Amino acid sequence: MSEESLRRILENFRRYISQDQRFLLRDLLHTFHPADVASILSHMDNEEVEYLFDLLEPEVASEVLREMDEDAREHLLKRLDPERLSEVVGRMESDDAVDVISELPRERAEEVLREMAPEASEEVRELLQHPEDTAGRLMALEVVAVRQDDTVDQAIAAIRKAVDEMGEFYYVYVVDDAGRLVGVLPLARLLVSRSDRKVSEIMNQDVVSVPEDMDQEEVAQVFRRYDLVAVPVVDREDRLIGRITVDDVMEVLEEETSEDIGRMAGTGETIREEIAWKIAGARFPWILTSLVSGLISGSIIGAFQGTIGRFLPLTVFIPIITAMGGNIGLQAASITVRGLALGKIDTFELWRRALREARVGVIMGVFCGGTLGLVAAIWHKNPAFGLVVGVAMWGAILVAATMGTVVPILFRKVQVDPAIAAGPFITMSNDITGLAIYLGIATAMLKWLVG
Amino acid sequence: MSEESLRRILENFRRYISQDQRFLLRDLLHTFHPADVASILSHMDNEEVEYLFDLLEPEVASEVLREMDEDAREHLLKRLDPERLSEVVGRMESDDAVDVISELPRERAEEVLREMAPEASEEVRELLQHPEDTAGRLMALEVVAVRQDDTVDQAIAAIRKAVDEMGEFYYVYVVDDAGRLVGVLPLARLLVSRSDRKVSEIMNQDVVSVPEDMDQEEVAQVFRRYDLVAVPVVDREDRLIGRITVDDVMEVLEEETSEDIGRMAGTGETIREEIAWKIAGARFPWILTSLVSGLISGSIIGAFQGTIGRFLPLTVFIPIITAMGGNIGLQAASITVRGLALGKIDTFELWRRALREARVGVIMGVFCGGTLGLVAAIWHKNPAFGLVVGVAMWGAILVAATMGTVVPILFRKVQVDPAIAAGPFITMSNDITGLAIYLGIATAMLKWLVG
Numbered sequence: 065m066s067e068e069s070l071r072r073i074l075e076n077f078r079r080y081i082s083q084d085q086r087f088l089l090r091d092l093l094h095t096f097h098p099a100d101v102a103s104i105l106s107h108m109d110n111e112e113v114e115y116l117f118d119l120l121e122p123e124v125a126s127e128v129l130r131e132m133d134e135d136a137r138e139h140l141l142k143r144l145d146p147e148r149l150s151e152v153v154g155r156m157e158s159d160d161a162v163d164v165i166s167e168l169p170r171e172r173a174e175e176v177l178r179e180m181a182p183e184a185s186e187e188v189r190e191l192l193q194h195p196e197d198t199a200g201r202l203m204a205l206e207v208v209a210v211r212q213d214d215t216v217d218q219a220i221a222a223i224r225k226a227v228d229e230m231g232e233f234y235y236v237y238v239v240d241d242a243g244r245l246v247g248v249l250p251l252a253r254l255l256v257s258r259s260d261r262k263v264s265e266i267m268n269q270d271v272v273s274v275p276e277d278m279d280q281e282e283v284a285q286v287f288r289r290y291d292l293v294a295v296p297v298v299d300r301e302d303r304l305i306g307r308i309t310v311d312d313v314m315e316v317l318e319e320e321t322s323e324d325i326g327r328m329a330g331t332g333e334t335i336r337e338e339i340a341w342k343i344a345g346a347r348f349p350w351i352l353t354s355l356v357s358g359l360i361s362g363s364i365i366g367a368f369q370g371t372i373g374r375f376l377p378l379t380v381f382i383p384i385i386t387a388m389g390g391n392i393g394l395q396a397a398s399i400t401v402r403g404l405a406l407g408k409i410d411t412f413e414l415w416r417r418a419l420r421e422a423r424v425g426v427i428m429g430v431f432c433g434g435t436l437g438l439v440a441a442i443w444h445k446n447p448a449f450g451l452v453v454g455v456a457m458w459g460a461i462l463v464a465a466t467m468g469t470v471v472p473i474l475f476r477k478v479q480v481d482p483a484i485a486a487g488p489f490i491t492m493s494n495d496i497t498g499l500a501i502y503l504g505i506a507t508a509m510l511k512w513l514v515g
Numbered sequence: 516m517s518e519e520s521l522r523r524i525l526e527n528f529r530r531y532i533s534q535d536q537r538f539l540l541r542d543l544l545h546t547f548h549p550a551d552v553a554s555i556l557s558h559m560d561n562e563e564v565e566y567l568f569d570l571l572e573p574e575v576a577s578e579v580l581r582e583m584d585e586d587a588r589e590h591l592l593k594r595l596d597p598e599r600l601s602e603v604v605g606r607m608e609s610d611d612a613v614d615v616i617s618e619l620p621r622e623r624a625e626e627v628l629r630e631m632a633p634e635a636s637e638e639v640r641e642l643l644q645h646p647e648d649t650a651g652r653l654m655a656l657e658v659v660a661v662r663q664d665d666t667v668d669q670a671i672a673a674i675r676k677a678v679d680e681m682g683e684f685y686y687v688y689v690v691d692d693a694g695r696l697v698g699v700l701p702l703a704r705l706l707v708s709r710s711d712r713k714v715s716e717i718m719n720q721d722v723v724s725v726p727e728d729m730d731q732e733e734v735a736q737v738f739r740r741y742d743l744v745a746v747p748v749v750d751r752e753d754r755l756i757g758r759i760t761v762d763d764v765m766e767v768l769e770e771e772t773s774e775d776i777g778r779m780a781g782t783g784e785t786i787r788e789e790i791a792w793k794i795a796g797a798r799f800p801w802i803l804t805s806l807v808s809g810l811i812s813g814s815i816i817g818a819f820q821g822t823i824g825r826f827l828p829l830t831v832f833i834p835i836i837t838a839m840g841g842n843i844g845l846q847a848a849s850i851t852v853r854g855l856a857l858g859k860i861d862t863f864e865l866w867r868r869a870l871r872e873a874r875v876g877v878i879m880g881v882f883c884g885g886t887l888g889l890v891a892a893i894w895h896k897n898p899a900f901g902l903v904v905g906v907a908m909w910g911a912i913l914v915a916a917t918m919g920t921v922v923p924i925l926f927r928k929v930q931v932d933p934a935i936a937a938g939p940f941i942t943m944s945n946d947i948t949g950l951a952i953y954l955g956i957a958t959a960m961l962k963w964l965v966g
Contacts, residue, residue, distance in 0.1 A: 329849035358835025384809025
């Protein structure tokens with residue numbers, strides 16, 4: 065859907081809603097793919113969403129709810145009555161049902177679970193046992209599994225049973241008598257094998273699986289590394305207990321990236337949040353850090369008022385010293401955080417990376433310090449002043465570049481999210497060190513030149 | 516592989532390399548999954564990579580080369596002789612082969628293509644016709660397609676032919692007599708259907724496809740929206756010409772995100788780059804922007820030297836005004852850029868978003884301006900000074916928040932990457948407007964108070 069067509073669709077829906085054209089709207093809604101309905105709803109306000117969602121067939125409503133963003137469905141989940149909600153959630157696969165149920169307040173979740181069919185609610189309860197952000201919480205319990213002694217024909221019979229109950233699937237998993245995962249069968253292999261062959265003879269024994277307690281970010285790395293579309297989940301005894309599909313993993317990757325960006329910029333997760341004071345609140349910690357660090361920078365300037373009073377042009381280069389330090393620190397930090405997130409940088413590379421960045425800092429410092437020193441010397445017709453500005457710029461850049469690399473890696477080493485380090489911490493320290501270097505050198509040179 | 520085990524593996528490999536234990540290393544290498552070999556190689560230096568890659572069987576070498584990062588394989592591609600390279604590339608699927616070939620210098624690419632089997636090099640040449648970053652360039656030509664009048668048995672025969680030549684696949688596509696895509700068959704459906712049924716009776720007619728000239732970022736959105744594992748690619752006449760799989764799309768998403776982050780921080784794509792002046796060069800445009808904007812900020816301060824000379828404590832709050840403006844602008848901009856990238860913000864929402872952010876700016880401005888004004892008034896025992904600082908802070912924050920939202924959306928409207936706007940442009944303009952507001956208000960108040 066292009067932006068233009070989306071805009072037109074939204075206009076039409078709004079007109080029909082204002083005319084209360086329920087039958088027309090119902091038909092219209094069902095001509096779209098559920099994913100498109102979800103995206104249309106995400107652009108409407110809460111009352112419109114409620115009105116339209118009411119018109120959907122349970123089967124479609126279930127798909128739409130699954131596809132909606134968390135923030136877009138938050139209001140809807142609050143308003144739907146438990147019967148409708150359990151009808152809609154009951155048609156989802158177990159992983160999607162858990163997704164929705166876990167967003168509900170505790171009591172409401174219980175209410176919805178009681179309304180659902182016993183086996184469906186049992187599955188949801190089972191999945192809810194797993195800690196958030198683990199493979200166990202991400203998985204669906206719906207898998208097609210056969211015994212290793214089964215024949216191809218028996219495997220096909222198992223698929224026949226599963227095909228109506230499950231969404232799409234691409235693998236049959238093979239287990240031993242104790243339920244332990246021993247192999248995997250791509251469907252294409254089943255299609256081309258003789259019907260009396262044993263599954264164990266044609267299966268793939270090198271099956272990549274993930275343990276139930278693996279962190280979801282690591283699960284995503286496994287998908288990326290081995291180019292998977294689905295991965296089986298096993299418990300501590302290696303027994304097959306579920307499977308994770310690539311669409312869920314893409315969502316995880318997206319969330320983790322947004323989280324990283326949010327942390328680096330200190331914004332929290334507020335892309336679609338509408339209430340201004342909530343947004344301001346999410347950004348508050350970062351703002352407070354800036355305020356405090358700004359006051360520290362300010363007191364450094366305050367401490368050097370004597371120097372500044374004796375040579376006022378020093379003030380002209382204050383913003384450039386802090387801006388360059390901040391930017392170069394941010395560059396080094398964002399490269400490092402991204403590299404850590406993608407697994408392209410490992411913490412044992414700390415010193416190699418720091419050295420690399422220090423070299424870059426030297427180069428950029430020489431260039432920027434040189435340019436700026438020259439500008440200062442010519443502008444104020446004072447070579448000594450140029451030297452102060454140049455050397456200070458060089459030092460500030462070198463420190464900023466090195467810190468920008470070292471701090472995120474150190475944070476990762478002690479299990480703190482490096483993205484946090486890249487934001488508040490780097491900017492704060494760079495402003496302060498940059499100013500101290502600049503005004504310190506200036507004071508020393510003034511003493512030396514003037515006495 | 517944990518970091519600890521990776522570190523130990525690297526140590527072992529290095530020891531065996533220094534002892535020139537070729538046979539041992541060859542056996543060792545082949546016990547790993549090719550993706551793991553690629554990741555091990557990405558941690559070694561160029562000579563080690565060459566040495567180890569030489570030991571790999573062509574089949575494995577092909578997988579390893581495919582899995583390696585662009586930056587890690589750059590050197591390898593320069594050094595491998597054309598025969599070995601064509602042997603290795605010849606075993607890849609067409610999309611991966613194109614990936615490698617397009618990284619080679621023109622002449623070397625020609626050399627390798629001449630060495631390859633004619634049909635393989637023909638395929639690569641065909642794919643190279645498609646512009647970079649389009650669906651056509653991303654796709655593989657290997658698809659299993661059947662006619663709509665074919666029976667299930669005939670479809671299985673087609674799969675039998677494909678299963679040895681292709682990697683894994685999950686769908687059979689259905690075309691009409693003119694080769695136009697008319698449906699899709701999940702393999703599970705084939706497995707449970709009677710062998711004499713017509714394909715057209717059991718196929719799925721609602722098939723999501725993408726046109727060959729669709730931008731790869733849009734292709735990724737299609738995968739995310741419809742939760743796909745593969746998508747067929749069609750030409751202008753709707754004829755089936757290839758398919759894109761989800762692993763390639765995940766790579767695209769990752770690249771685009773890295774690109775966005777790189778642009779916002781002004782670093783370019785240099786996570787694993789080792790040569791310091793190349794890294795410095797990639798960051799240069801951003802640094803130059805900072806320098807220029809710093810000089811503009813400096814000349815604003817220069818223009819107000821009279822005011823500053825009359826009341827020196829004004830200098831104390833210069834870094835906090837620029838830091839807060841910069842941070843709040845970055846917050847607003849990174850939220851906006853991320854929202855645009857995920858399709859959660861549309862350009863027609865410009866004014867609604869701007870208003871939202873202005874409200875946030877007012878709230879944060881009142882809080883920060885108030886706090887800072889109070890600090891200034893008490894610190895310098897001067898309420899008028901507190902008022903100047905407070906009002907200036909408030910104004911700077913309001914402008915920064917609003918600009919941070921408006922600029923990226925405007926950039927997207929005129930088809931410029933919003934990530935570029937979020938970086939250099941925002942910081943530059945915020946420093947300048949912040950200082951102008953601060954010193955302008957101070958000058959006016961000084962005139963008014965002192966005359």
